Amino acid sequence: MAKKTKKIAVYPGSFDPPTDGHLNIIERGAKLFDEVVVAIAVNSSKKPLLTIQERLDTLKVLLKKHRNVRLDFFENKLLVHYAREKKATAILRGLRTVQDYEYEFQMALANKQLAPEIETVFMMTDSGLSHLSSSLVKEILSLGGSGKNLVPPLVEKIVHQKFKK
Numbered sequence: 285m286a287k288k289t290k291k292i293a294v295y296p297g298s299f300d301p302p303t304d305g306h307l308n309i310i311e312r313g314a315k316l317f318d319e320v321v322v323a324i325a326v327n328s329s330k331k332p333l334l335t336i337q338e339r340l341d342t343l344k345v346l347l348k349k350h351r352n353v354r355l356d357f358f359e360n361k362l363l364v365h366y367a368r369e370k371k372a373t374a375i376l377r378g379l380r381t382v383q384d385y386e387y388e389f390q391m392a393l394a395n396k397q398l399a400p401e402i403e404t405v406f407m408m409t410d411s412g413l414s415h416l417s418s419s420l421v422k423e424i425l426s427l428g429g430s431g432k433n434l435v436p437p438l439v440e441k442i443v444h445q446k447f448k449k
């Protein structure tokens with residue numbers, strides 16, 4: 285019998301910081317794919333709040349319970365090239381609101397043109413999480429708001445520490 289190929293998806297993003305919305309997509313994606321590679325994209329034109337190491341350290345703890353989720357980062361390369369290196373056949377993205385749609389559609393089309401063999405798979409964010417974004421979280425936490433139902437306590441702690449500095 286032919287050997288079954290592993291279905292690998294890359295879940296790329298800035299994760300600055302990782303939110304409950306990201307974790308929701310990862311958790312559900314891990315049930316659909318044999319392996320999900322959570323890939324932090326290093327964007328040198330953005331000034332992130334958390335360093336790559338901080339994002340890796342935090343996500344490592346948060347994703348520990350998932351046996352089929354790997355954690356990685358990439359820089360100075362196209363997402364589709366990275367996905368090919370990982371032998372992924374899918375790019376996983378979460379969709380929250382209609383505002384996301386245009387940007388995501390454009391990216392998915394460009395990625396498809398660059399690598400037709402890789403499919404972008406969209407997952408609707410669970411209700412109750414659709415308003416969540418890393419920018420919103422940063423604004424709330426920077427002004428002393430609570431991270432409850434926005435980010436895991438570990439992320440809230442790190443982000444609060446950052447803003448105290």
Ligand code: PNS
Nearest residue numbers: 296297298299325362363364391394395
């Ligand atoms: O969490 P984000 O910031 O919405 O993620 C955007 C990301 C990282 C998926 C996108 O910027 C990306 O794919 N960057 C890698 C460089 C690349 O391939 N750019 C062309 C995309 S069509």
